[in-house]
Amino acid sequence: MEQERYLRFTLLDKDGDWLGRVGDYDYLTVTERWLAQGTGEISVSASHPKLPQMIAAGARYTVDLVEPLEVGETTVQVSRGSLRNPVGAFVPGGAVRFQLQDDWRVLQNILMRVRPGEPLEAISLTDPAQSNEATPPPAAGTDTGRTGYWMYGGSGSVAAEDAVTAILDIHLLQRWFAEFGFYRFALPPSEGRGPDVRDLIEQFRFCTIAEAVAPLLEYADLGLMFNQFAVAGDTPAQEYVVIWEPITWPITLTPDSGTVVGGEWSLSSPTATDAVVGGPGELASRAFTGLVDTGLRDEYSDLIEVFRNATGAPLEWPTTLAEQYRVAKYFMLLGPADGVTPEQQAAFARFMATAADDVLAEGAPTSGVSIELQESVGFRFSGIPVAAGTLQPRTGGFATGDYITAAPSRQTNLPGLTFTARITETTLTQSDNGLTITPQVGKRIGDPDQLMAETVRAIADSNRRQAAAQ
Secondary structure, three states: OOOOOEEEEEEEOOOOOEEEEOOOOOEEEEEEEOOOOOEEEEEEEOOOOOHHHHHOOOOEEEEEEEEEOOOOEEEEEEEEEEEEEEEEOOOOOOEEEEEEEEOHHHHHHOEOOOOOOOOOOOOOOOOOOOOEOOOOOOOOOOOOOOEOOEEOOOOOOOEHHHHHHHHHHHHHHHHHHOOOOOOOEEOOOOOOOOOEOHHHOOEEOOOEHHHHHHHHHHHHOOEEEEEEEOOOOOOOOEEEEEEEOOOEEEEEEOHHHOOEEEEEEEEEOOOOOEEEEEOOOOHHHOOEEEEEOHHHHHHHOOOOEEEEEOOOOOOOOOOOOOHHHOOHHHHHHOOHHHOOOHHHHHHHHHHHHHHHHHHHHHOOOEEEEEEEEOOEOOEOEOOOOEEOOEEOOOOOOEOOOOEEEEOOOOOOOOOOOOEEEEEEEEEEEEEOOEEEEEEEEOOOEOOHHHHHHHHHHHHHHHHHHHHOOO
C-alpha cells in the first residue's frame, strides 16, 4: 500500500535555528502564492509542550511536503516564515491558532531607501542625506542637481534577474540581514535570465522591495521564493533566495478528466482604443500626447477615447532658461543649447508614454478564467525542490507559478474557449481527513503584447505613491 504524503511542521527560533518538530497539531494549512505573500494557519492544543516556544516573539517555522518512499523519504519545502497573532481560548481543552506568514512578507515590509546604509537625517549642510550627490556638489545648504531616487547605476541593457539580484543584494542584505545580523543568508549569483529591463528600474523612492522586484520578475516570467534550512544540533540555519523558471504543463485539463472541479471563464470588450494624456503645464502651455491602438479600432470598428492626467511628469528646467521659455509643450523641442539634455527629454517622454500605455492596457479586451483544480494520477503537485539553495530536477509534477491549459467540458466547450493561464496559488491542508492539495488558476489573461505596458504601469503606480514622500 502506498504511503500517503503529509505536511511536516518544524519550529524555529527567531534566529532561524531548529527547535524541533510539531507533529501533533490539530490541523495545518498553507497557501503558496505566485510573487505574493503566502499564508497559512496551524492549530495546536493549549497544553502542547511546544506552545511556549511557539508564542515566543519572532518564532519561525518551515512546512515541508513529505513523501515517504520504500527507503527514506523526499521533502519539498512549501512554506517558511513567521508565526504571527496567536489566538487561544480560556476554557480547558481549548486550542491555540497561529497565523503563518511566509518570508515574502519581508519584501513587503522593507522600503528601498535612496541611499541604503546612510542616515535619514542630514548631519551637515553639505550632507546629501537621502539623495544622490551632484557633480560638482552644490553649495552648502542647497540641493541643486541632486536626485532623490535610488538609482540602479551603470548603463546599457540589464537582464531582469541581474536587476532583481542587485536590488536584493543592496536592500535586503543591508536591512534585514546585515543590520540585524542574526540570519545566515545566501543569495546565489544571477544567471542573467530574462529580457532587458533597463527602462523599468531607473528610479525608486521608499517603495517596498516587493513593489520594485515583483513587476520585473513578472515581466521576465521568473519566480522568487525563500528557503530556510535548519537542522538539529549545532549546524547554523541557512536562508536562501531562489529564483526559478515556471513551466507549461503539457496536457489540457478538463472537467471530464476529473482535474477541473470548478470555475468559470469570461470575455470582456475593450473600454479604450485611444489614449489622450495631459502632462504638465497650464492652459495653452500644457503638454499632451496620444496613443492609438489601430488594430483594436479595426477589429471592433469602434472609437473609445480616454483621458489621463500625467501632471507629475519630470520636467527639469535649466536655471539658465528664462521663465517665459519654460513652456511644457515645447520641452521635447529644446536641446543642449537651451540646457535640456536628451536624458531629461527621454525621462519625460517615458513618463508620458507610460501613462498612455496604462490607459490602453486597462481598457484592452481580456479573457478571464478562474479555475479550481485537484490532483489526479497525471496531475500531481511537486513544488520547487531545493537543496542547500540549489534547484533540484522536477519530478514531473506542477508548482505554483506554472502554466496550465484548461478547457470546459465537452458539453459546454466552444471554439476559442481553451485557456492557458498561471497557477497563482496552491493550498495544502492537513487534517483528520488527510492531505488535500488544491491549485487555483485565477489571473486574468490579456494580449501577451500588453505585458510590457502592464509592467510599466505597475512601476508607475509605485512611483506615484512614492511621490507622496517628496
